[in-house]
Amino acid sequence: MISDAELQTQLEQLQAQHAALQAQYQALQIRQQEHEISANQWLNQRTEELKAEAREQRKAETLQRVFYRIAERAAADLSFYDFLQAVHGLLGELLYAKNCYVCLYDEKKQIKDFPYYVDERDGDALQLSAVPLRRGLTEFVLRTAQPQIIDAERLKRLEASGDVTEGSGDMSFSSWLGVPMQIRGQIGGILAVQGYEPGIAYSPADADILSFVANHVSSAIERYQALDALRNSEARYRTVIENVGVGVVVVQDGRLVFANASVEGVVDHPLDYLLSQPFTAVIHPDDLAMVVERHGMRLRGEPVDSTYDFRVITQTGEVRIIELSAVRIEWAKQDAVLLFLVDTTARREAEQTKRISLQKQIELNDMKTRFISMASHEFRTPLATIHGSVELLLHYEDRMPADKKRQTLQKIDDAVERMTHMLENVLVIGRTGAGQLEFKPRPMAITPFCMGLLDELRSAMTRQYERVSVVIDLPPHEQQFLLDETLIRNIAGNLLSNAIKYSPDGGEVTLRVQVLADQLVMTVRDQGIGIPEADQAHLFESFHRASNVGPIAGTGLGLSIVKDAVTCHLGTISVQSQVGQGSCFTVTLPNPPMSAAHATP
Structure with a gap:
């Protein structure tokens, strides 16, 4: 006592x-x-x-969409003014562009043309042609050949330095942004936007966006100038289309009647092959019906998305995702569809x-x-x-x-x-x-280990242990295997303690270890509460517990630890279970032969 x-x-x-x-x-x-x-x-x-x-x-998707739509407008047989008006509207999706003008510069004649000018204060006053060069904001951009952001403070400095002394129009803007346009390899004009409202302040990012748009507007301007100069010459038209950096094709009567060189890179098929086959030849079979249906709807003038994705199969068998932008046109006095194709696989x-x-x-x-x-x-x-x-x-x-x-x-x-x-x-x-779980296999006799483990569980889980009948089937007492004892303890200990714990109404708990060829198979079976089928997919996730455990205490960590220990042994684990009838866990581990160096005396 x-x-x-x-x-x-x-x-x-x-x-x-x-x-x-x-x-x-x-x-x-x-x-x-x-x-x-x-x-x-x-x-x-x-x-x-x-x-x-x-x-x-x-932002990148918006830029890409605007580019496609600019390309569409450039190919839609609009007048030059209508095209620039469409560009103005698209530009408003990217930055503040309520006031916008385009200036074209003739270096030889030293004059300016303003084919498009929209300003809430100047109105149409500056929509002029053959305007002599002065020392205004437009000329400042032409001289520097760089994007220029100018506010009231900078305007004062430019006026004081003599860089801008003959500004025209209303100069009381809050912020003005002008970027040069490269036309046929040289500075051929500028694209400018400005705002009068307080708080308007253009940034270098806006300058980059406007320069991006100006590049594509420049290409379109080149096309319009070429078409005007050569009276819509088909040869010049083809040259412009060939220089567009996306795949451009014309489909008529189910075949490609025109395709630019860029299409080869987009779909990875030779141009002569594409022109000799139906336009559906390289389309993925799963997308074929959808593309054909939308193509027919477009030709019939029915409402249909102008932009959508479909897949193609390249000549090497690769599947690519193509973004298509389409518009119905007239080609050789017959209905056709103009398509712009871009490979968006990497983006997707x-x-x-x-x-x-x-x-x-x-x-x-x-x-x-x-x-x-x-x-x-x-x-x-x-x-x-x-x-x-x-x-x-x-x-x-x-x-x-x-x-x-x-x-x-x-x-x-x-x-x-x-x-x-x-x-x-x-x-x-x-x-x-943290990747710190170590695997250190050593020769060990599995049978004495399991018997000792059962004694530990009998002492630690006395009340639960007394409710079940433990059945064992183990290899010969002296037979050894290359195993990590710590990890095997995690595997067998957690499976056996779970089998005992989740058998509140008793029944048999069976531990069987078998040697099958080059594998060691451990099976732990119980007649307990079982595991709902919906929970079995998440069984080895940390902190997950089955929905039917009720008041039985647990952390949801045991089976996660078992799975990690099995993985360290390069083994596998499977489970069969039915609610109310029990569960059976099967662990299969490699059983490599032990060399003389491994054998214990």
Whole structure:
């Protein structure tokens, strides 16, 4: 019988353990909060990065769409003024462009033409031709051959330096942006926008966008000038189309009657092959019906999307995603369809990668939430047990029988053991996630190991163990295998403890280890509650627990640890289970022959 002094000593030791556990718990809470703050900061930063990438992606897509539509307008038989008016409207999708003008410059004659001029204050006053050169803003861009952003302050400096002394029109703008246009290899004009409203301020990014548009407008201007000079000469028309940096084809009567050289690079087929086959020859079979249907609708004048994606198969068998922009035209006095083709495979793959990355971040956040929920629930219960037991001993120790004290102390010890086990599992998962889980195989006799493990479980899970009947089928006692004992303990220990724990109504728990050729097969079978089919796909994910576990305690880490340990052995694990009839886990591990160096004396 334990004396009061011994009980007092044990009580003081337990109180010290309790204080230490409380300190550990507080430290764990602090680390958890720090990890949560760090994870949130990282998640917020990554979210902002993804948003920035999405904005850049939308900006790039808008630029591409505007380019296609400019190309469409350039090929739509519009007058030059109507084309520039369409460009003005498209430009407004990219930056502030309420006021816009195009100036063409004739270096030989030293004059300017303004084929397009829209200004809320100047009106039509500056829509002139053959205007002599002065020292205005337009001439300043022509002289410097660089994009120029000018506000009221800079205008004063330019006027003071003599760079701008003869500005025309209303000069009270808030911000003015002009970029040079390269026409036939030299500066041939400028594209300018300006705003009078307070707060309008163009940026270098706006200058880059306007320069991008100016390049394509320059190409279109070249085309219009060529068409005007040669009275819509087909030869010059073909030259312009050939210089467009996208695939351009004309489809008529089901065949390609025109295709530029760029098409070869887009679909990876020779031009002569494309022109000799039906226009559907390289289209992916799964997209063929859709393309044919939309082509027919366009020819009939029915409403149909002008831009959409379809797939082609290259001559090497590669599948590419093509973005098509189409418009009905007249070709040789017959209806036809003009198509612009761009290979968007790389962009689509990048978008898919981003979506996968975002999904991973969502899964990581979900895992964090489940961990916090698990830790909060699973640590609260044993801590409450310890706290209640210590309170009981503090206030009623002198009135408690010795067996009651021992039961109370045993509760504290069980709670400490439970928390220690949970912490060990969390540490194993952490090492696995950090790539620090080591695989160190050594010769070991599996049968004595399993028998020792069952003895440990019998002591640790006395009440649950007594409810089941354990059946074992093991190799000869002395037979050895190359295994990592720590990882095998994780595998067998977790599977057996789960089989016992989730058999609340008893039944058989079977452990079988078989040697089959070059494989070691471990089977753990129970007759317990089973696993719902919907949960089986997520069974080996960290913190996941089946939906039918009810009040049975657990962290959702055991099977995740088992899976990682099996993977380290280059093995496999499978499960068969039915609700109410039990589960069977089968672990298959390689069983390489042991060399003489491995054999134990």
